[in-house]
Amino acid sequence: MIESSTRVYAVIGDPIEHSLSPALQNWLIRRFDLDAVYVAFRVIPDRLKACVDGIRALGLAGINVTVPHKQAVIAHVDRVSPEVERLGAANTLVPGAEGIEAHVTDPVGFLESLSGERERFRGAAVVLLGAGGAAQSVSYVLGRLGVAQLTLTDLESGRAERLADLAQRSFGLPRVTAMEAGSDSLSERLARADVIINATPVGMSPHTERSPIGESGLLHSKQLVYDLIYNPATTRLLADAAARGAAVKNGLDMLIEQGVASLRLWTGKPLRLGARERGQLRSYLQERL
Amino acid sequence: MIESSTRVYAVIGDPIEHSLSPALQNWLIRRFDLDAVYVAFRVIPDRLKACVDGIRALGLAGINVTVPHKQAVIAHVDRVSPEVERLGAANTLVPGAEGIEAHVTDPVGFLESLSGERERFRGAAVVLLGAGGAAQSVSYVLGRLGVAQLTLTDLESGRAERLADLAQRSFGLPRVTAMEAGSDSLSERLARADVIINATPVGMSPHTERSPIGESGLLHSKQLVYDLIYNPATTRLLADAAARGAAVKNGLDMLIEQGVASLRLWTGKPLRLGARERGQLRSYLQERL
Numbered sequence: 001m002i003e004s005s006t007r008v009y010a011v012i013g014d015p016i017e018h019s020l021s022p023a024l025q026n027w028l029i030r031r032f033d034l035d036a037v038y039v040a041f042r043v044i045p046d047r048l049k050a051c052v053d054g055i056r057a058l059g060l061a062g063i064n065v066t067v068p069h070k071q072a073v074i075a076h077v078d079r080v081s082p083e084v085e086r087l088g089a090a091n092t093l094v095p096g097a098e099g100i101e102a103h104v105t106d107p108v109g110f111l112e113s114l115s116g117e118r119e120r121f122r123g124a125a126v127v128l129l130g131a132g133g134a135a136q137s138v139s140y141v142l143g144r145l146g147v148a149q150l151t152l153t154d155l156e157s158g159r160a161e162r163l164a165d166l167a168q169r170s171f172g173l174p175r176v177t178a179m180e181a182g183s184d185s186l187s188e189r190l191a192r193a194d195v196i197i198n199a200t201p202v203g204m205s206p207h208t209e210r211s212p213i214g215e216s217g218l219l220h221s222k223q224l225v226y227d228l229i230y231n232p233a234t235t236r237l238l239a240d241a242a243a244r245g246a247a248v249k250n251g252l253d254m255l256i257e258q259g260v261a262s263l264r265l266w267t268g269k270p271l272r273l274g275a276r277e278r279g280q281l282r283s284y285l286q287e288r289l
Numbered sequence: 290m291i292e293s294s295t296r297v298y299a300v301i302g303d304p305i306e307h308s309l310s311p312a313l314q315n316w317l318i319r320r321f322d323l324d325a326v327y328v329a330f331r332v333i334p335d336r337l338k339a340c341v342d343g344i345r346a347l348g349l350a351g352i353n354v355t356v357p358h359k360q361a362v363i364a365h366v367d368r369v370s371p372e373v374e375r376l377g378a379a380n381t382l383v384p385g386a387e388g389i390e391a392h393v394t395d396p397v398g399f400l401e402s403l404s405g406e407r408e409r410f411r412g413a414a415v416v417l418l419g420a421g422g423a424a425q426s427v428s429y430v431l432g433r434l435g436v437a438q439l440t441l442t443d444l445e446s447g448r449a450e451r452l453a454d455l456a457q458r459s460f461g462l463p464r465v466t467a468m469e470a471g472s473d474s475l476s477e478r479l480a481r482a483d484v485i486i487n488a489t490p491v492g493m494s495p496h497t498e499r500s501p502i503g504e505s506g507l508l509h510s511k512q513l514v515y516d517l518i519y520n521p522a523t524t525r526l527l528a529d530a531a532a533r534g535a536a537v538k539n540g541l542d543m544l545i546e547q548g549v550a551s552l553r554l555w556t557g558k559p560l561r562l563g564a565r566e567r568g569q570l571r572s573y574l575q576e577r578l
Contacts, residue, residue: 006328008330010347022292043348050339050345054347058299
């Protein structure tokens, strides 16, 4: 029941019409019994400043920020969290008495999504496909998980090298190497990897026939293959990995845990989902893809 | 179900926490099966311009405006309706391709609230208590209803005279007289009135023991007594009138019809409530007072 007292949360981005965030957050709002509602606003880049000023004027209680505003929004807020400072991107605005503080929930979302799988990462060899914003947050968490060796690759020239440098310098990762996509040395790393993570958009709907790695023969049953994509729920990469007996995971749990993290920031309450509830929410979202 | 496609309507004002508008509009949204949600934002006067700019930037689909912004908001919109031009106040903003247009739904809300009672006004003697913004909209409609004689009164010196002048000059009312509150001549007019309308806040919660007319002995069974107040649903004035056998009406139907009028403006659809539905909505709102 929406009343005058109901707090309003929103996601801003462009495009926004396919965002799962309203479905996700309103499910969580019901689950946690909050007097709140979550809506989506399409905001074009030219109007980002007016939008942030409007958020203050209207007294919105919390904002998620998505493409293309994750970097640009930082210029318009009053404070940033240490992780935003480090990663250079924000996806959650927390309005408060001292103005708007920008946070980023990618790291906590990735970390919390791992649940019982965290032990796999200690001392592991990891191949991370992609070196953009999502890959940067993943690398940051990999450092905290005690990964032994990280191999990075990206189709955009120079990006993997830059992230490799940052990861080694700032994220506490001991051995980080950038490799060329499709190279023999990368194939070797893939075959030997304990964990393969896809942080590229390759395989995302509507181009669902594509995989970010050429040969599925490199995948095997001792690996965890984690695709940050959640639409489709089973990408070509995950289907190939499952066929080869690997453990697989898609991006829905990370999306869910980022949503819970936003609500913790906005409410100040220690909100958590149990495993069974997370499964229910996952099914609910999967039906809406 | 709130999705990325869900349009967002809102009311802005200060204070806003006791507004019935979200309950009203979300009931109508369900009834008319619209993909929309209606929320409330407290906006302080200093931030009204940033708020209107933010409404544009966020792409809100429709806004109701309440105290204290009904006059001030006009300076920040792109266009105004002829009725806003004439009445000098707006309560509904309609965003469109050519910017934001300001409308006022008080006249149509009052008119539509009368339903079967319109005939009572043709050739009638009407006493209107109060000469503020609401009284101005009511006077404007009384001109269109063919009222024969209008008597105005207001506790604030000069206000009744100014409205009398405007009503005679611009609203097509033939005989308009301003009279002093508590005067013998006003008592005479009250006793002879066919319709008495209260457009003052006197009797509103929490000061429910008060009536805008001193002597209930002036009321009688051939009158319609219409109190624009809806909280409480039965004011002291309406209780006195009912005890004397008069027909009575509170402000809920006007509130409801203003809500429907806003949705017509925002959707462009010819939305109407039937009498039975209006009764259901009236009960629903009354429970929330």
